[in-house]
Amino acid sequence: MADGTGLDERLADLAAEGRRFAVPPAAEQIRARGERRRRRKRVAQVSGGALLAVAVVSGGLWLALPGSGTAPPAAHPSPSSSGFVPPTPAPGEEYASEIGYVYDAVLAGDSVRVTVKPRTGAVHTLTLSPQLPVEVEHVAGGEPADMRLGELVDRLSGGPRWQFAVDYDGEGRVRSLREASW
Incomplete structure (x- = not known):
């Protein structure tokens, strides 16, 4: 194969390339895993930020639109002849x-x-x-x-x-x- 076609060199290169892709060295595996992890983290950060933005906007719209909530209106006790006075919440209490x-x-x-x-x-x-x-x-x-x-x-x-x-x-x-x- 001394005819100058470089077939020997080409075959050697193909064999080396085949081995490299068949069993990647440990360093390449580690880099590949790290890159996948970084991609997943970026995707999670972007989607989490978008989800937070949507939640804030929809919550703001829900609060801003009159009558959009389904919560029943609070009921006032009707006056009675008993002189009833509703109890009041203690400081720091809601009810x-x-x-x-x-x-x-x-x-x-x-x-x-x-x-x-x-x-x-x-x-x-x-x-x-x-x-x-x-x-x-x-x-x-x-x-x-x-x-x-x-x-x-x-x-x-x-x-x-x-x-x-x-x-x-x-x-x-x-x-x-x-x-x-x-």
């Missing part, structure tokens, strides 16, 4: 609770009227939204559940049977009912 029997529920148009007989204090009547959130367990048959007051009117229509914690905000509005169980 103040009153524990008592909730009964005589009546659906009246777009509101529910209930009677509250607290452990201490005067019996009073509240007019609440049927969408008011209620945490129940025994009222729902022993399974913990989140319901709306409108769904419980028939169960609360009788006499004093179920005890609830009535949560009031700082403005005296009822924010939720939680079944009290001991």
Whole structure:
């Protein structure tokens, strides 16, 4: 093969290149893994930043648009002849609770009227939204559940049977009912 075609050299180069790709040296493997790791990290940072930006924008829009939330409006207790004054939250607390029997529920148009007989204090009547959130367990048959007051009117229509914690905000509005169980 001394005819000058360089076939020997070409075959030697091909054999060396084949070995290099068949079993890459450890340094090349390490570099390749490092590069893949860096690419994954960059992709995660870019997608995480984009996700955060979308969350901030959508949260801002949700807050800025009037009436876009599905949260029920807070209900003000109706005035009663008992002179009832709603409890106020302690400093640093979000709600103040009153524990008592909730009964005589009546659906009246777009509101529910209930009677509250607290452990201490005067019996009073509240007019609440049927969408008011209620945490129940025994009222729902022993399974913990989140319901709306409108769904419980028939169960609360009788006499004093179920005890609830009535949560009031700082403005005296009822924010939720939680079944009290001991």
